[in-house]
Amino acid sequence: MAAADVTRTIDAVWRIESTRLVAGLARFVRDVGLAEDLAQEALVAALEQWPEAGVPDNPGAWLMATAKHRAIDRLRRADVHRRKTEELGRDLERRGEADLPDLAAEAADPFDDDVLRLIFTACHPVLSLEARVALTLRLLAGLTTREIARAYLVPEATVQQRIVRARRTLAAARVPIEVPEHGELPERLASVLEAIYLIFNEGYAATAGDEWLRPELLQEGLRLGRMLAPLLPREPEVHGLSALMELQASRARARVGPDGEPILLLDQDRSRWDWMLVGRGLVALERAYATGGAVGTYTLQAAIAACHARARTAEETDWVSIVALYDGLAQVAPSPVVELNRAVAVGMAYGPAPALRLVDDLADEPALSAYHLLPTVRGDLLEKLGRLADARAEFGRALALTENARERSVVLKRIAGCSA
Numbered sequence: 001m002a003a004a005d006v007t008r009t010i011d012a013v014w015r016i017e018s019t020r021l022v023a024g025l026a027r028f029v030r031d032v033g034l035a036e037d038l039a040q041e042a043l044v045a046a047l048e049q050w051p052e053a054g055v056p057d058n059p060g061a062w063l064m065a066t067a068k069h070r071a072i073d074r075l076r077r078a079d080v081h082r083r084k085t086e087e088l089g090r091d092l093e094r095r096g097e098a099d100l101p102d103l104a105a106e107a108a109d110p111f112d113d114d115v116l117r118l119i120f121t122a123c124h125p126v127l128s129l130e131a132r133v134a135l136t137l138r139l140l141a142g143l144t145t146r147e148i149a150r151a152y153l154v155p156e157a158t159v160q161q162r163i164v165r166a167r168r169t170l171a172a173a174r175v176p177i178e179v180p181e182h183g184e185l186p187e188r189l190a191s192v193l194e195a196i197y198l199i200f201n202e203g204y205a206a207t208a209g210d211e212w213l214r215p216e217l218l219q220e221g222l223r224l225g226r227m228l229a230p231l232l233p234r235e236p237e238v239h240g241l242s243a244l245m246e247l248q249a250s251r252a253r254a255r256v257g258p259d260g261e262p263i264l265l266l267d268q269d270r271s272r273w274d275w276m277l278v279g280r281g282l283v284a285l286e287r288a289y290a291t292g293g294a295v296g297t298y299t300l301q302a303a304i305a306a307c308h309a310r311a312r313t314a315e316e317t318d319w320v321s322i323v324a325l326y327d328g329l330a331q332v333a334p335s336p337v338v339e340l341n342r343a344v345a346v347g348m349a350y351g352p353a354p355a356l357r358l359v360d361d362l363a364d365e366p367a368l369s370a371y372h373l374l375p376t377v378r379g380d381l382l383e384k385l386g387r388l389a390d391a392r393a394e395f396g397r398a399l400a401l402t403e404n405a406r407e408r409s410v411v412l413k414r415i416a417g418c419s420a
Contacts, residue, residue, distance in 0.1 A: 006051045009059075014043055017060040018142040019227075023114035024064060026177045029071050032121055033167035036139065038074075042067040115140075116231045117177050122166075123192040126173045131166040132195040138163055140227070141199075141220045151217050152202065153209050189232070193241050193298065196224045200245050204252075205404075212262045212406040213252060221245055229284065239288035240299030246281030247305035250274040262406050266314040278309045297333040300325055319349035336365040344377055352384040372401035376411065383418060392418035 018039060025035035042063045056062040122135045137143045137151075145163065149156040180188040200221020203214040225242040232238045254268035285306055288299045304325045311317040326342035339362055347355030359378050368374045379394030395415045402408045 006055060007047070009055050010043070010046050010050060013046075013055075013059045013063070015142050017063060019115060019118070019140050021060065021063055021067065022139050023118035025067055025071065026118055026121065027114050028068060029075075030177055032118070032135075032139070032170055032177065034071075036167075038067040038071050039063070041070050115227070116179050119192055119228065119231075120179055120188055121170065121175060121177050123188075123195045124170065124173075124175050125187065125191045126175060127166050127169055129195065129198065131162050131169070132191065133198055134159055134162040135166045136195050136224070137199065137220060140224060143216075143220070147216070151214055185235075189235060189237070192228070193237060196221055196228070197241055197245070197298070199224065200248075204248055208403040210405045211260065212404060213256055215252070218249055218252065222249055229287075233287075234291055234293070236288045236291040236293035237296040237298050239284045239291070240296060240302050243281045243284035243288060243302035244298050244305055246277050246284060247302060247309050250277035250281065250309065260406060262410050264410070265308065268314075270312060270314075273309075281309065282306060295328070295332070297329060300329045300332060304329075317348070319345055323349050336362055336367045337371070340368065340371075340374060340377060347381055347384075352381040356381045356385065370401055372398045372403075372407075372411075374398075375401070376414075379414065379418075383414075388418045 021042070022032075022035050022039045025038050026032050029035055029038070045066050046059070046063060050056075118139060119136075122139050123132045127135065134148060137148050138145070143151075145159045146156050149159045152159070199217055203217030203219070203221060206212055206214050222245050225238075225245050229238050229242045250273050251265070251268060253274065254270065254272040255263055257263050281302065285299070285302045288302070289295070304322050307318050307322050307325070322345045323342065326338065326345050330338050330342060340359065343355045343358035343362070346358060356378070359374070359381060362368055362374065375394040375397040379391045379398060382388075382391035382394060392415055395411055395418065399408060399411045399415065402411055
């Protein structure tokens, strides 16, 4: 095999195996940062040896064995880790080399407990949300710091710093590499779901930059949701989040026009929606309800998305049911953003006048003071009521708050429409 082909093979293997490799090593050495270093060392060894020796029959197991051997060598050299070395050495002697994991044989069930431990460690609440996102993309999605930086439009050094600080924070806090106890699960799981949805949502509607969609982040959010669902099959919100992301992702092709301009939900060509993803989302939503657990925010948002998915045209949308679902969401997770979205649904179900009254009640909410969708929604309602000058002023305020170039183009068109 040519050297270039071997390099491409190694890259493909790394994308497939890196999550399980780091997860298994983290359990082995009880340190996420060290596990990632060891995985990288094994990758370097593959880059050095495979072009000459050939790609092994089981590349994942080769990487794991190489990394574990380097771990033992490193621990033996460090006096501060002597006790751990002895424990690991005895463990290896007891199990023998034949007990190294056969990753190829596990392909049918790749989401083992080691991966679940890694998810909860990378998304530990002791870390900031930015750090959780960076570490999750690094460890679980296998993205490089350069790829993460490009996706979030920040310097590579910033991403690297977040990851380094996250490692140090986990080590300083002595965070164990484990799935939390049942009593701790709700808080910890909420942290995991929040990080995954933030990754997806930045891909679905980029907050800044020149593009409205960032497909790589959207796909990673989907992948992480699909990874988590089989690991925690009895947790309704895990399925709820998966349903929400599948249903939202199904619209991706229809959300962007030929020149990259955003196409809003009611204007989309629904024949361009991905109906396979719609089906996956509806199945996941049924699983969320079937658990019998409490209905949470992600499940309710997925139910709202399902109302849109079931309507083959915008005119068929059941807005009354959507208002009712927003009523439930406002009880479970009250927030000004939920109230704003509910006002939009009220406007579609009952007309712009009652919706405008609801939006006006939110005018002094501090959480919405820099939120560009508040004046956007108000401008839309005012335009429907024929108050074009007032609508134009609101769209002007929205423009000043909008950072994404594609969204700005939409707002500019709304201003032009009111002026005409």
